[in-house]
Structure formats: structure tokens, C-alpha cells
Amino acid sequence: xGIASEALKDxxxxxxxxxxxxxxxxxxxRACQGCxxxxxxxxxxxxxxxxxxxxxxxxxMEIVTSPYPQTAWRVPWIHVAFENAAAVISGVESAYxxxxxxxxxxxxxxxxxxxxxxxxxxxxxxxxxxSGALERGHDIxxxxxxxxxxxxTGIQRSSSTPYGAMTTTSPPGKKSIGQTTWKKNxxxxxxxxxxxYVATASPAYPLDLMNKVKKAAMVPGPxxxxxxxxxxxxxxxxxNIAIEVAKMAVATNxxxxxxxxxxxxxxxxxxxxxxxxxxxxxxxxxxAHLTEEEIEKIQARVNAEWEALLERCGxxxxxxxxxxxxxGE
Amino acid sequence: MGRxxxxxxxxxxxxxxALIDVxxxxxxxxxxxxxIVEHLSELVANGHLDAEFVxxxxxxxxxxxxxxxAAAGARTFTSTSAQGYALMVEICYIASSMRLPIVMVMANRxxxxxxxxxxxxxxxxxxxxxxxxxxxxxxxxxxVDLLIHxxxxxxxxxxxxxxxxxxxxxxxxxxxxxxxxxxxxxxxKYLPPYKPALRLDPKxxxxxxxxxxxxxxTEAKKAQDEALKNSKKVIIEAWEEFAKHFGRTYRPVExxxxxxxxxxxxxxxxxxxxxxxAVDAMRARGKKVGLARIxxxxxxPVEELVSTLKNARTVAVIDRALGFNGHVGPVCAEVKxxxxxxxxxxxxxxxxAGLGGRDVTVENFIEMVDMVEAKAAKKEPMGYExxxxxx
Ligand SMILES: Cc1ncc(C[n+]2csc(CCOP(=O)(O)OP(=O)(O)O)c2C)c(N)n1
Ligand code: SF4
Numbered sequence: 001x002g003i004a005s006e007a008l009k010d011x012x013x014x015x016x017x018x019x020x021x022x023x024x025x026x027x028x029x030r031a032c033q034g035c036x037x038x039x040x041x042x043x044x045x046x047x048x049x050x051x052x053x054x055x056x057x058x059x060x061m062e063i064v065t066s067p068y069p070q071t072a073w074r075v076p077w078i079h080v081a082f083e084n085a086a087a088v089i090s091g092v093e094s095a096y097x098x099x100x101x102x103x104x105x106x107x108x109x110x111x112x113x114x115x116x117x118x119x120x121x122x123x124x125x126x127x128x129x130x131s132g133a134l135e136r137g138h139d140i141x142x143x144x145x146x147x148x149x150x151x152x153t154g155i156q157r158s159s160s161t162p163y164g165a166m167t168t169t170s171p172p173g174k175k176s177i178g179q180t181t182w183k184k185n186x187x188x189x190x191x192x193x194x195x196x197y198v199a200t201a202s203p204a205y206p207l208d209l210m211n212k213v214k215k216a217a218m219v220p221g222p223x224x225x226x227x228x229x230x231x232x233x234x235x236x237x238x239x240n241i242a243i244e245v246a247k248m249a250v251a252t253n254x255x256x257x258x259x260x261x262x263x264x265x266x267x268x269x270x271x272x273x274x275x276x277x278x279x280x281x282x283x284x285x286x287x288a289h290l291t292e293e294e295i296e297k298i299q300a301r302v303n304a305e306w307e308a309l310l311e312r313c314g315x316x317x318x319x320x321x322x323x324x325x326x327x328g329e
Numbered sequence: 330m331g332r333x334x335x336x337x338x339x340x341x342x343x344x345x346x347a348l349i350d351v352x353x354x355x356x357x358x359x360x361x362x363x364x365i366v367e368h369l370s371e372l373v374a375n376g377h378l379d380a381e382f383v384x385x386x387x388x389x390x391x392x393x394x395x396x397x398x399a400a401a402g403a404r405t406f407t408s409t410s411a412q413g414y415a416l417m418v419e420i421c422y423i424a425s426s427m428r429l430p431i432v433m434v435m436a437n438r439x440x441x442x443x444x445x446x447x448x449x450x451x452x453x454x455x456x457x458x459x460x461x462x463x464x465x466x467x468x469x470x471x472x473v474d475l476l477i478h479x480x481x482x483x484x485x486x487x488x489x490x491x492x493x494x495x496x497x498x499x500x501x502x503x504x505x506x507x508x509x510x511x512x513x514x515x516x517x518k519y520l521p522p523y524k525p526a527l528r529l530d531p532k533x534x535x536x537x538x539x540x541x542x543x544x545x546x547t548e549a550k551k552a553q554d555e556a557l558k559n560s561k562k563v564i565i566e567a568w569e570e571f572a573k574h575f576g577r578t579y580r581p582v583e584x585x586x587x588x589x590x591x592x593x594x595x596x597x598x599x600x601x602x603x604x605x606x607a608v609d610a611m612r613a614r615g616k617k618v619g620l621a622r623i624x625x626x627x628x629x630p631v632e633e634l635v636s637t638l639k640n641a642r643t644v645a646v647i648d649r650a651l652g653f654n655g656h657v658g659p660v661c662a663e664v665k666x667x668x669x670x671x672x673x674x675x676x677x678x679x680x681x682a683g684l685g686g687r688d689v690t691v692e693n694f695i696e697m698v699d700m701v702e703a704k705a706a707k708k709e710p711m712g713y714e715x716x717x718x719x720x
Pocket of ligand 2: 030033034036151230231
């Protein structure tokens with residue numbers, strides 16, 4: 001049995017009945033209305049509880065939670081820079097390890113070491129620090145809050161911005177369709193480090209998200225959770241449909257939910273009847289300029305990626321049984 | 330009891346870090362500091378030092394790990410040079426602003442391009458405005474002693490600032506010298522365990538590194554500036570205590586035959602030993618020459634330098650880096666502005682010497698003194714000159 005499977009063998013998930021009432025990330029922060037990134041962070045923290053130390057990358061979630069002298073954090077939190085949350089939390093974890101060994105802190109209660117960053121801070125500028133931290137095997141949880149662009153600096157493209165999306169540095173025009181490259185697959189990059197636990201999650205499926213974060217916190221060694229973090233401000237859609245947008249991303253297979261436990265890929269949701277991708281794209285103005293041809297191209301890419309994922313998960317290509325849902329729902 | 334050893338200075342630096350009993354070492358190789366982290370990895374591997382050795386993937390992460398570890402309450406060490414420092418400098422500003430007592434050895438090396446692994450002070454100058462305390466060693470004994478001193482200063486609650494101990498790459502880092510290594514007990518007596526003022530602890534949550542809105546940023550910076558200025562008295566006090574414990578005396582500026590000197594050579598680092606021989610040679614010829622060496626570069630030792638230079642008619646400041654401002658090197662610029670503030674008007678000429686490992690010889694120093702006297706006599710406009718350039 002692998003490290004993660006061993007640690008998770010008696011795993012008990014959250015249910016609607018026992019969602020923790022604790023709020024380590026308090027209300028009263030300054031995120032935009034309808035921000036799903038802050039919701040993702042809140043749910044992740046609820047799943048972990050208060051015995052945690054958090055290292056934040058620069059980005060929306062840092063700015064909106066910590067304008068001095070206010071703080072939305074009820075747990076110890078440190079922000080250092082844009083690209084180094086993974087390295088900072090590695091340092092914190094190393095310190096705890098040696099201080100416990102030397103008897104300078106009590107080793108009893110297991111502290112969770114959580115680093116998080118946006119997709120820019122994870123997929124681009126912070127990828128090196130993340131890779132280093134995963135490779136060295138620190139007992140940390142790293143969460144990427146993927147809102148598919150650099151939102152804090154005003155909606156610039158990242159390597160996690162999907163093909164065709166409009167951002168302020170991938171504007172559509174006579175000679176461009178917007179973002180010209182396909183989204184970088186960071187969860188697969190994380191999994192390629194052979195770490196015990198990798199998962200994708202979405203706040204549209206809050207129990208699934210919380211259970212995955214809880215698992216990430218339980219496994220020894222590095223764990224990576226990639227969370228789809230809808231941003232009405234950057235994606236250009238009404239704030240009240242943010243969760244519907246997130247649901248549609250899963251329903252169309254644009255953002256599939258899965259886990260990689262000890263290297264074994266497992267679908268969280270089999271999605272027998274995927275909706276057409278256009279249903280997802282048309283909800284958001286960042287895709288409003290796309291032609292039918294481009295939309296077909298995106299659909300083809302989504303199909304291909306889904307097939308590849310099914311194969312990785314060892315799933316047959318026939319439709320899965322009705323009603324397969326993410327765990328805990 | 331301490332022991333006298335013959336040891337490569339880098340190895341001695343690592344041994345000192347072990348005596349200091351650091352908790353976390355973040356390590357990334359770069360010549361000429363590599364022997365330090367290599368030897369530390371051995372000390373950890375063979376159980377001589379109980380520390381977490383974090384072999385990071387870059388210097389940027391080395392400093393990031395140090396910040397995380399120090400914030401969590403661990404005594405922390407790293408070491409670098411030149412390009413490595415340039416990669417970590419972003420986080421170095423943050424480490425001092427967050428008041429984390431990290432200690433780092435910088436084995437000074439020239440900055441690329443052209444790539445050069447050899448010694449000058451360009452990297453030290455890059456560190457100049459980051460808010461770290463900086464000391465500069467002349468020899469191996471000083472490296473060991475300044476390291477022990479660095480932690481005592483950094484962790485003092487009246488200071489809480491990170492410290493760089495500078496040592497000349499190769500010229501000092503790679504030579505074997507006789508060194509007195511104190512015992513662990515002696516070090517422990519001098520250096521109490523690190524007690525962080527604040528630490529990341531779930532039992533007592535704090536927010537570290539928040540957003541500094543315009544209403545508070547200036548105040549935060551003023552507080553940091555004052556902390557650095559105020560550190561000087563603690564630095565001196567810690568040296569006085571050091572003398573009591575270990576018998577070796579240190580001060581911010583070291584002087585040699587300056588009392589009656591008409592010409593003073595002013596410099597930093599290991600070339601002082603060569604300059605001293607030049608001073609002896611010139612004194613033997615009846616020339617009133619003295620030597621002043623800056624040991625404490627940050628905070629800048631204004632009072633000590635003023636009292637050293639106040640009677641000199643002529644000063645030759647030797648920089649080992651360029652300032653690229655077209656009129657003076659970086660250390661000389663600070664010396665001149667300080668003299669101006671104190672109404673002192675000696676003739677000051679600036680020599681840029683020893684770039685990228687170029688030798689600076691006894692003869693060079695003698696020539697510098699001769700040339701600066703001639704310039705002063707002719708009342709030439711003050712300026713700078715790169716010496717030993719092959720035309
Ligand atoms: C070294 C560095 N480069 C650039 C910046 C400016 N910057 C701050 S946040 C940010 C973008 C953050 O984007 P992302 O990581 O996707 O997080 P989000 O704000 O979208 O949550 C940038 C470019 C910085 N702080 N540091
Ligand atoms: S810009 Fe987007 S991610 Fe940032 S706070 Fe607003 S909604 Fe959230």
C-alpha cells in the first residue's frame with residue numbers, strides 16, 4: 001500500500017451534516033462580490049481547521065485578506081512574495097521538524113503546513129519553487145487557486161489561461177483570437193513529481209473540495225490541490241452565476257475532477273453526458289469574440305483531453321453508470 | 330576549551346555555524362561559497378550538527394526557506410555569492426523588513442557579465458540598500474568570530490535584523506589559516522538560544538507580511554531605518570562582550586598607524602593585510618601613512634570614520650566595485666558625503682581596485698599613496714580611477 005492510501009485507509013469525509021462551523025478565514029475581507037477564489041480558500045481552511053500555518057503568495061487572496069492593520073486570518077499566516085509560497089512553507093515545515101526534534105516545541109499536535117498561490121504564482125513564476133518543494137518531499141499542502149489569469153494586477157494572461165480567452169495581455173483583435181496557447185496542465189506536472197496526493201477540485205462541489213483538502217492534509221509528504229476559482233471580475237459574467245459557471249465547467253468536461261493517489265489516477269465524477277463546451281463559453285464575456293470555428297477547436301481539445309484523462313484513470317470509454325457523483329455528495 | 334586548527338576558511342565558517350547550533354540551513358552551491366554549504370551538509374550528515382539541511386533548487390528559494398524558518402522560530406543560516414545573491418535579493422529586502430534574524434555568509438565575488446568567479450565587492454554593494462547589517466572580515470579568525478557575533482546581534486530583541494558576514498571569495502574563502510575555534514560551551518555562554526519576538530504558531534496566531542497601505546508604509550520604513558541605526562550600539566556592545574568571552578577585540582573601524590597620519594588608505598576586507606605591509610614600507614621611508622579598514626559596513630560607522638579621518642590631509646578610498654555614476658565608487662561616495670556633513674575637507678581620491686580577481690599588490694598601494702599625494706599637491710579635481718588596467 002502506498003503512503004497516501006495507507007494514511008487514508010480510515011478516511012471519513014465531510015457530509016452535509018458535519019461541515020465544520022469553524023472559519024479560520026473570517027468574513028470581512030475585501031474580495032469582489034461573487035469571488036469564488038475566496039470561497040475556495042474559505043472551504044479549504046474549514047476542511048483543515050485551525051491547527052495550520054498558512055503561507056500566501058502575492059495575488060488577490062493576499063491583498064484582500066491583509067490590508068494592515070486589518071487581517072481576515074484567524075490562523076498564523078505569512079506572506080513573503082509572489083513566487084515563493086511553496087519555498088516559504090518548506091522553511092516553516094523544516095523549522096517545525098527540527099524544533100520538535102530538539103524539544104523546543106511540543107511535537108504532539110500535528111500542524112498542517114499550507115501554501116497557496118494563484119495560477120500566476122503557481123503555473124508561471126512560482127513553478128520552480130513549487131517543483132523544488134514537491135521534489136524535496138516536505139510535508140506540506142499546496143493549493144493552486146486557479147482563476148485562469150493574473151487578476152490582482154488587472155486580468156493579464158497566464159499559462160493557465162484557456163485558449164481563446166480575452167485578457168488585457170491577450171486581447172482579441174484582427175490578428176489574434178485572444179489567448180493563443182492551451183492551458184498548462186499543472187496538476188499533471190505536480191503528479192509527475194510522484195508525490196502521494198494530487199487532486200483537482202471546484203467550489204461548485206464543496207464537499208468534494210473539502211474532502212480532497214482534508215485528504216491532502218492527512219497524507220504525509222507533499223500534496224497538491226488545484227482548485228477552479230471562478231472570477232466574475234476577470235471572466236466577465238454576472239456575480240450571481242459564478243457557481244453555475246463553475247458547475248458548467250465540470251459538466252462540459254472543461255475542468256474535470258479527479259485525484260491522483262500514490263500515482264493512481266481516479267476520476268471523481270464520470271460525467272456520462274457531458275454538455276457542449278459552448279454552453280460554458282457563452283456564459284462569459286471573455287469568450288464572446290470566439291467564432292464557431294474556434295469553439296469547435298476548443299470542443300475538440302476538451303474531448304481529446306477528457307479521453308486522455310479517462311485512459312490515465314483506467315476508465316473504459318463507454319459511458320459510466322448513471323449518477324456517479326464526486327465523493328461525499 | 331577552544332582549539333587551534335589549521336583550516337580552510339570556508340570549512341572554519343561551516344564549523345562556526347555548527348558551534349552556533351543553527352536549526353535550519355538552506356543551501357545552494359555557487360563558487361566561491363560552495364565549500365561552506367558542502368561542509369555543512371557533511372556536519373549534518375555525520376550528526377555533528379542537528380539541523381534541517383534544505384538543499385533548495387535556487388537561491389531565491391534559499392532565502393525564502395530562511396524567511397519561513399526564521400518566522401517559525403528557527404535559527405537559520407545560508408550562504409551565497411554574486412549571481413546567487415542577485416537571485417535572492419528580492420527576498421532579502423523582505424527578510425529585513427520583516428525583522429527576521431537570518432545570518433548569511435557572502436563569499437564576495439564579481440557580478441556577471443563577463444562571468445567571473447573571482448573576488449570583488451560588487452555583490453556586497455548590491456546588498457547595501459537592503460536593510461541588512463553587514464560586517465566585513467579580514468581573515469579567517471574574523472569570519473568565525475563575526476559569525477558568532479552576528480547571531481548575538483541579529484537575535485537581540487533591540488535589533489531583530491538579518492546580518493551578512495562578508496568575506497573575500499578565494500582570497501580568503503579558499504586559504505588555509507591558523508584559526509582558534511571556540512568550544513560549543515563557550516559559544517553557548519556567549520550566545521543565548523534564539524527566542525523569537527513573534528513566531529508562526531497556531532496557538533497564538535499572527536499575520537506576518539500584510540499589505541502596507543500608503544497610510545502606514547512610510548511609518549513601517551521609518552521604524553526599520555531606526556532599528557538599523559539603533560543596532561550599532563548593540564553591535565558594539567556585543568563586540569565588547571565578545572572580548573570578555575573570547576579575548577579578541579573588535580570595533581566598527583580598525584585603524585593602523587592612523588594617529589599622526591597625513592595620508593590614510595581607507596578600504597574593506599582582506600586586502601587590508603597587503604595594505605598594512607605597504608604602510609610599514611612607507612613608514613620605513615618616513616612617510617606618515619595610515620590604514621583604516623571598515624569592518625562594519627551597515628549601519629555605516631559614521632562617528633568612527635569621522636574621528637579617524639578628521640586630521641588627515643589626504644585620503645585614498647579603495648573601492649572594489651564600480652558605482653556607474655560617472656564620478657565616484659560606492660564606498661567613496663558614502664565617505665565623501667559623510668565628510669561633507671561634518672565639515673571635513675581632506676583631499677579624497679578614489680581608486681577602484683581588484684575587480685574580478687585582479688591582484689592588488691603592496692606596490693599598488695605604495696603607488697596609490699604617491700599618486701594621491703601628487704594629485705593633492707597639484708589640487709587636481711577629485712575623482713576616481715580604475716588601477717591596474719592593461720591598455
Ligand atoms: C516578482 C513579481 N513580479 C510581479 C509582481 C506583480 N504581481 C503581483 S500579484 C500578480 C498576479 C497574481 O496573479 P495570480 O497568481 O494568478 O493570482 P490572482 O491575483 O489571480 O489570485 C503580479 C503579476 C510581483 N508582486 N512580484
Ligand atoms: S478579481 Fe477575481 S479573484 Fe480577485 S478578488 Fe475579484 S473576483 Fe476574486
